[in-house]
Amino acid sequence: MNKELINKIFPTQEMQEEFLTYQKLNEADRDKFMAEKQEQFSEEPADIHSQRVEDAIKAGENVVEELQELLILKQLQNVSPFISLSEISKTYFGKSRSWLSQRLHENKVRGRRVNLKPEEVNILKSALLDISDKLRNTAMQLDFS
Known part of the structure; x- marks a missing residue:
């Protein structure tokens, strides 16, 4: 360790x-x-x-x-290869592209380690569920008959 x-x-x-x-x-x-x-x-x-x-x-x-x-x-x-974490950061958190990545990887920002707070984890969860719904709805609309 x-x-x-x-x-x-x-x-x-x-x-x-x-x-x-x-x-x-x-x-x-x-x-x-x-x-x-x-x-x-x-x-x-x-x-x-x-x-x-x-x-x-x-x-x-x-x-x-x-x-x-x-x-x-x-x-x-x-799922990270299939979604844009930077876009999630901008759209759902209103933060910069690097903001979410910094917290997920516990980078140091201004000398201290940063991570997601419990309420931010809930926002991320909601964002992923919203994206999931959008993907499902888009898939269901695809029809080449």
Whole structure:
């Protein structure tokens, strides 16, 4: 896993370092590492333990968000050769040709990574359904009899 993705998923430096350490271990050493961490966590004060739980929840949310973004891009690969993403960006979002591509590929814009917000995913879904309807209606009208 690359450093940028690790930083994106794990909200604290400590979690990032622990993940990198865990990743380098073999299976037996991983079990030992996890047992040591469980013991360490059980001995922590409640406030530190509570913060760890919040950080772990945040890491889980970050993973889900990352997977959703990858899933959108993967799903679009099936149709992207047949549609113009730049035209979708202009027509349905009122944005520049590169705007949608930047978000789908999580490019950096003005120094920060950009992606689609949930409401923008819904707009993209509506756009694809609208295009689907237009294609279906056009196909049904074709008749050379």
